Amino acid sequence: MKSYRILLYYQYVRIEDHVALAQEHLELCKRIGLKGRILIAPEGINGTVSGTVEQTQEYEEYMRTHALFSNIVFKRDEAESHAFQKMFVRPRNELVTMKLDDDIDPTVCSGKRLRPKQFFDAMHEEDVLIIDGRNDYEYDVGHFRGALRPAVSSFREFPQWIRDNLTPYKDKKILTYCTGGIRCEKLSGFLIREGFRDVSQLDGGIVTYGQDKDVRGRLFDGQCYVFDERITVPINHTAQRTIVGRCHHCGDPTERYINCTYDFCHHHHLICASCEQEQEGYCSQTCRDADIELQASRHN
Ligand SMILES: [Zn+2]
Ligand SMILES: [Zn+2]
Secondary structure, three states, X not given: OOOEEEEEXXXXXXXXXXXXXXXXXXXXXXXHOOEEEEEEEOOEEEEEEEEEHHHHHHHHHHHHOOOOOOOOOOEEEXXXXXXXXXXXXXXXXXXXXXXXXXXXXXXXXXXXXXXXXXXXXXHOOOOEEEEEOOOHHHHOXXXXXXXXXXXXXXXXXXXXXXXXXXXXXXXXXXXXXXXXXXXXXXXXHHHHHOOOOEEEEEOOHHHHHHHOXXXXXXXXXXXXXOOOOOOEEEOOOOOOOOOOOEOOOOOOEOOOEEEOOOOOOOOEEEOOHHHHHHHOOOOOHHHHHHHHHHHHHHXX
16 A cells, blocks of 8 residues: 555535635645645635645545535555655636636536446447547547547537537537536536537546446546646556557657647657657757747847
């Protein structure tokens, strides 16, 4: 058993003074010794933190007795060390934003929740549409087999993408999934409001699916993108494990992500080890040229 844990969790719940709560929560997390990133908004809390087993237990215990957060479901992953450098608790206007004038409240409108085995079974039904509720770069390193790749690089682009691409499928059975479930709560609610008749979401997300003893991550190809130092984590624990990520330059299989060396680009892209060396971390010749020019101008 490893001595560190990473917790992933969220809860949609009405918070009166989210700025004050964020401040108080930061002090608590620092006192315990956790590291990570927590967002607190009027609509709830979303966090991923790392710490020793004892530290994460202390945090869970605190949350269990908290008036607002006692129903939180913690997803736990074992780790060798912290997965973050620092502890941030940030007040935000929304936990996940679709930039809608009339935002979705998942406590009022959300898709049916499917446990991992139910989701696995539903994926085999005829005429289902599986929608990945994450960004394109997350899909590219791992996703459910047969899922639609959303052409979005941020969550706020989903409403337009759905209206442009999915309108003819309103009568189909829709399955959505994301990393831990928080984005699907809004995404599935949005689909229902747009007139989709049969919308279900993977409860607890890919992370919970990967931990389920029955399905053991079956039908998930590649790895799951996560927003901490691990970058990707394995989900499929059967012999079916595959690499679906492809190098941005040469197309070879890879699961390494880097940000473009050029400061004004920083494009997050998949790259194989040999291309990383050869391209010096630039995502394109344009970025390399621009950076060389920039360096030259700084030395003049
Ligand atoms: Zn390559
Ligand atoms: Zn670039």
